[in-house]
Amino acid sequence: MHDAAVVVPSADAASTRTGGDRTRAATRPGTTAGPAAAAAAAAGAASTDAGSEGATILSPTTLSLSERRISVIGANGSGKSTLARLLNGLVEPTAGSVRVRADAEAPWLDTVHDGPAVRRLVGFVFTDPGAQLVMPTAAEDVALSLRRTVKGKRERRAAAVETLDRFGLSHLADRSVHTLSGGQRQLLAIASVLATDPAILVADEPTTLLDLRNSRMIGDLLMGLPQQLVVVTHDLGLAARADRTLVVDDARVVFDGDPRDAVDFYTEMSARP
């Protein structure tokens, strides 16, 4: 059973930092999680210059994300990545809160106060696998993910190869990650994140750099995961395969509902002059 959650009450703004930039995010009183499921989201606003008021990255938003597969679509710069990053604490809300939990019985974790536990619960896949593959070989990269859960070098190596095998990558265990194709690298990045069995997987445009065949392969893999998935994508076909879709525009969630209706809404919206 998936579960997770979301939420947000509190109104006091608190500034936060992202990648060295001053970022502000705000959430507003809202809802709680659904009956079961896994992730959650909140909102934000942002500014680049410390000391200035800054521009809104994501307006106060209240969401409860309990469906197994949730897609997020919208124009460049609309705030999708910020929404995704709020879910595992890569971006901290400046007001309100973002909470997640592993299942309906599990305790809520706050992305600001329970950072390490949240990051264990919520795996994050970036657009560019190069951003997360840090070890020389495929097996070493997966083993790095397992460093906290599997003690002993030999055991870790065996667990890493087993993980690679699950993703059809065991034949590449000792290959340099730099010699892998784009599709293999993205698959490896996902395998490394899933090695620790997070309850929730957030993927930010995981197919953007891939050709059609690899996009389909990664899309199929993501949509078939037992974990709760929150995927940001410009691939409307992939988005439509979710159970629920959010359309983000100009720092706001402007549509939230059936994926095909969301794609129609976004397509019409984008056609407007």
Ligand SMILES: Nc1ncnc2c1ncn2[C@@H]1O[C@H](COP(=O)(O)OP(=O)(O)OP(=O)(O)O)[C@@H](O)[C@H]1O
């Ligand atoms: N830390 C930050 N400081 C200042 N501005 C930021 C920060 N992070 C994001 N922004 C700005 O906020 C807006 C939304 O960014 P975000 O990355 O969430 O958009 P996006 O919808 O994911 O875009 P894309 O589809 O192009 O990846 C953009 O204008 C971006 O430049």
